[in-house]
Amino acid sequence: MTNSALRVAGLRVRRGGRPVVRDVSFEVPRGTVAGLLGPSGCGKTTLMRAVVGVQIVEGGTVTVLGLPAGSPPLRRRIGYATQNPAIYADLTVREALRYFAAVLRAPASDVDRVIAEVGLADHAGKLVGSLSGGQHSRANLAVALLGTPELLVLDEPTVGLDPVLRDELWALFRRLAEGGATLLVSSHVMDEAARCDRLLLMREGVLLADDAPLALRERTGTPDLEQAFLHLVKAAS
């Protein structure tokens, strides 16, 4: 069995007639947290869509847990949280999660577990439509955790959360990785990057770097990851 949870080779994607992912290659080892970082519009969501198998690609290959992205057996092995939560507003958090657990054929006991993991135990009886933005995105994340997926693809899961909650979620991501899961997490907040095992820095559809945070700072001779990113952008232009 391969040690890579995710292998992307020469990936090219066009959207709206424009190349938005341009010859991207990288691997993510199992049991690690990979951060996908870069400015708005650089192609992070498109790359994630290719990983979960819902994006038409122009070329290259995406192999997930040893299978081509989009293979039916992968459906229950990947958890995907998009930026726009698609949870029914007129259900309570617990009802919504029970519904998704049934659809995903995840054990019923998962519902309370994932609610606790995202810190929503005190709000489990609230209607989804009455949640704050941060609570809503945590409920969305809880859906992705149902069924204990081997690969979690999380598109900006900490947007709109206060620093304490962000910290708690990153601690959760680390625990999940220690339990053997692999995480691909996008963000455009550079201070979150330091918490990843590996960073994939994207700009305009191109991968500028694929390195560990410390190695990236050392290689660019910069004091923080924000500076490292700017250094790489300048070097590439």
Ligand SMILES: Nc1ncnc2c1ncn2[C@@H]1O[C@H](COP(=O)(O)OP(=O)(O)OP(=O)(O)O)[C@@H](O)[C@H]1O
């Ligand atoms: N449905 C679409 N049709 C055409 N072009 C699109 C579509 N969705 C995204 N794009 C374009 O593809 C490019 C990459 O978008 P993508 O959503 O992958 O970026 P992103 O890095 O995830 O941005 P953000 O951080 O703002 O979510 C952008 O130029 C965007 O305008």
